[in-house]
Amino acid sequence: MMDFALTDEQRDLRDVARAFVTKELLPLEDGFLRGGADRLPREREHELRAKARSFGFWGLSTPEPYGGMDLPALTQALIHIELARTCVPFRFGGQADNILYAATAAQQEEYLKPTIAGERLGCFALTEPDAGSDVAAIRTTARPDGTDWVVRGQKTFISNGDDADYAIVIAATDPGATAFLVDRAAGWTSSPIPTMGSWHRPATLFFDDVRVPGDKVLGEVGAGFDLAGRWVxxxxxxxxxxxxxxxxxxxxxxxxxxxxxxxxxxxxxxxxxxxxxxxxxxxxxxxxxxxxxxxxxxxxxxxxxxxxxxxxxxxxxxxxxxxxxxxxxxxxxxxxxxxxxxxxxxxxxxxxxxxxxxxxxxxxxxxxxxxxxxxxxxxxxx
Structure with missing residues (x-):
């Protein structure tokens, strides 16, 4: 049976989140709205995340071994309700796409841990111009070339795609589809997509024969859709x-x-x-x-x-x-x-x-x- 009463811990965390929003974020709304910005300045965002961490909010869903709070989903929901009470686009730090936990130890050192620490920013690249909900229709391909893979195709409506320094790319392979960790430095480019609402800053990503080392495969070759299911x-x-x-x-x-x-x-x-x-x-x-x-x-x-x-x-x-x-x-x-x-x-x-x-x-x-x-x-x- 579901108990509708909050625990003392849930109530306390909700109240602390409410206090943070009231004290730190609501006072920013007037300037944010009048200024017509679609995001906080990067320095201000880092400052707020540091303050949030002092309030105890860091990695709400991140496992404790990685420095997170690993809060129950219900407790997280209560906190997100409070955070959504302001139009200032702010999220607590210490998070990474859950698909990254399938990474090898070396990949975790290069991608997962720096992302949790806020030192790197990734994006999840699955949607394409002709493949949205029908993910099996993706046309971006990855073909083997020696020990490397060569990725070719286009992804679109990718959140954080214009800001990310690496992408988790789902590409068609033989067999099935495979997930790859692809650094922007490897050669892919992006273009922001103007939208009616600007909070999510989607972008189109272009992969023009981008060479990806074999050790950048995330999970197993051919298991990309199974991994994507962990995120979608x-x-x-x-x-x-x-x-x-x-x-x-x-x-x-x-x-x-x-x-x-x-x-x-x-x-x-x-x-x-x-x-x-x-x-x-x-x-x-x-x-x-x-x-x-x-x-x-x-x-x-x-x-x-x-x-x-x-x-x-x-x-x-x-x-x-x-x-x-x-x-x-x-x-x-x-x-x-x-x-x-x-x-x-x-x-x-x-x-x-x-x-x-x-x-x-x-x-x-x-x-x-x-x-x-x-x-x-x-x-x-x-």
């Missing part, structure tokens, strides 16, 4: 928690503004139209909160969380869009300006229904589970 979808419950945090802040702003803004001699919150928007947002937010926490709880208890994570992502990414839209509507013209974070969130949250699996892919996962004979007993797939 793992962030869905985190995205859901992030949606909850944004929606909480937007609803709080809407309620506060509805009580202060007056029209025709009374607060606009006296109007039923405003009340219904607030009530609908509260109801949907609460449903999303429990779906997000349920998915994280499934991860912690060792269950197959793909079903609950798909439900959480499908619902929460739609929910946050509706809550942001209502909050912006309640604020009227002020909500449309860069005086407030609402217009930034309005643009940014739309991408959440696309990356880490589109809405349609989440529906495919859910319906396929049920149509293949799984039934829900006591709230669990059986």
């Amino acid at each position: 979808g793992k962030g869905r419950h985190v995205i859901s928690a992030h949606c909850v945090g944004i929606a909480e802040r937007c609803l709080s702003m809407a309620v506060g503004y509805a009580g202060l803004r007056r029209a025709f001699g009374r607060p606009i919150g006296d109007n039923q139209a405003i009340q219904w928007m607030i009530a609908d947002s509260e109801t949907e937010l609460e449903a999303g909160r429990w779906l997000a926490l349920r998915a994280a709880w499934d991860v912690d208890r060792g269950a197959d969380a793909r079903h609950s994570a798909a439900m959480a992502k499908l619902y929460c990414t739609g929910m946050v869009g509706r809550v942001v839209d209502r909050a912006l509507q309640i604020h009227g013209g002020m909500g449309y300006t860069r005086e407030l974070p609402l217009e930034s969130w309005y643009r940014a949250v739309r991408a959440m229904r696309i990356y880490e699996g589109t809405d349609e892919i989440q529906r495919l996962i859910l319906s396929r589970d049920l149509l293949r004979g799984h039934t829900r007993i006591g709230g669990h797939l059986a």
Whole structure:
């Protein structure tokens, strides 16, 4: 049975995260919004990460032997909810793509550990112009040439792709597909992709016969899709928690503004139209909160969380869009300006229904589970 009460440790970590956001990040919003920047200056980001580490936040999901906190997924979700309450694009340090834990000891020294320490930045390069959700359609190839491999192809919509100094590249090989660790210095190039929301800074990566040493194979030759499965979808419950945090802040702003803004001699919150928007947002937010926490709880208890994570992502990414839209509507013209974070969130949250699996892919996962004979007993797939 799921216990809905937080432990003392979870409550304490949530409160410390809330204090960090309130003290260090919220005061930066005004300048960030007015300045029109899409990211913090690198020096400021490093300074904030050092402060976060002094608060105790470093490597939320990183195993303890690598210097991380290795927190339960539910505790991480609570922290991500707090971190999402600000539009300042900041993430705690000490993290690396989980696929990197499949690296050899030598590869870990060269890639994993420096990434955790913040000394290197990688990106995960799977999506291509003609291969998004259908990963088996990738056309980027890697052919053996002596003890090396030669990688040729193109990847697109790669988060951090224009900033990364190495890429984890999934390329078609014989047999199957293989993951490679490819340094930018090896010769690949990138081009940023302008988007409606700028938080994720996607880029297109170009590999024009890039030579990769044989010791840069990550895992086994031909096992690239299995390795990719460790990364793809793992962030869905985190995205859901992030949606909850944004929606909480937007609803709080809407309620506060509805009580202060007056029209025709009374607060606009006296109007039923405003009340219904607030009530609908509260109801949907609460449903999303429990779906997000349920998915994280499934991860912690060792269950197959793909079903609950798909439900959480499908619902929460739609929910946050509706809550942001209502909050912006309640604020009227002020909500449309860069005086407030609402217009930034309005643009940014739309991408959440696309990356880490589109809405349609989440529906495919859910319906396929049920149509293949799984039934829900006591709230669990059986």
